[in-house]
Amino acid sequence: MNKVEQNKQKKKDIILATAKSVFLNEGYVAANMDNxxxxxxxxxQTIYRYFPSKLALFTATLHSLSEDFDQSFTEHLQHPxxxxxxxGFAKAFVALHLSEQHIxxxxxxxxxxxxxxxxxATFHEVGEDxxxxxxxxxxxxRLGIEQPQTTIKLWTGMLLSLRMGVLLGMASPNDKEVEQHAITATTFLLNGLKHS
Structure with a gap:
């Protein structure tokens, strides 16, 4: 990367960091390009050169947030x-979704x-495909389920149930509580699969 490209990337990073702070602290509707x-x-004018609209900047901010999150929880799925x-997936998945930026x-x-x-719509487009x-x-x-989409939704829904309290202002659960929740939800899933 040459000096010009480095400067462009630096400006883009500054814009995204600022936009992230503005969007999360002031809201999307109240945010404006002037601020x-x-x-x-x-x-x-420079911001518009990189991002032609507020929505384009918000989309780029969501991508940036996604990159900030440790997405390595899917690596647990490789365990034999x-x-x-x-x-392993469940614990890391819950922890990610309880992180301050995600909340x-x-x-x-x-x-x-x-x-x-x-x-x-933009959030779903940037989502976790x-x-x-x-x-x-x-x-x-690994589990022999031909059409697992509903089963996956039910399991991840159980895992994400801890997030609701945090969204409503309750204290975030500690690591031990997150682990126990992940174990309980996953045990419930596996027991259900045995009897289906």
Missing amino acids: IAKKSQITK DAEHALL DTCRLLIAEGRSAPEII DMDSQLITFFQQ
């Missing part, structure tokens, strides 16, 4: 023991999704 330009100390693989993003989407429905496909493959190949 982001002022806080980033980069001209509005299926139960161990699911438990702040969810609160933003819930608070402003009705007045700015485009942000919900790769994770979904890896889970589907795992459930098909």
Whole structure:
């Protein structure tokens, strides 16, 4: 990467970091390019050169947030023991979805999704397609379920049930509570599969 490209990347990183802070702290609707330009100390014209609209900037911010999250929880699915693989995935999956940035993003989407429905659509477009496909493959190949989508939704729904309290302002569970929740939900899944 030459000096010009390095400078462009540096500006882009500054814009994205500023936009992330503005969107998460002030909201999508209240955010505007003037404010982001002022806080980033980069001209509005330069920001528009990189991101032609506020929605394009929000989309790039979601991608940036996604990269910030440790997505390595899917690596647990490679473990040769299926139960161990699911438990490792479950613990890391819950921890990720209880992270401060993820909770702040969810609160933003819930608070402003009705007045700015485009942000919900954008969030789903940026979503976890790769994770979904890896889970589907795992459930098909390792657990022998031909159409596992509903089973996966039920299991991940159980895993994510801890998040609701945090979204409502309750204290985030500690590591031991997260682990126990992951174990309980995964045991429930595996027991259900044995009897189906």
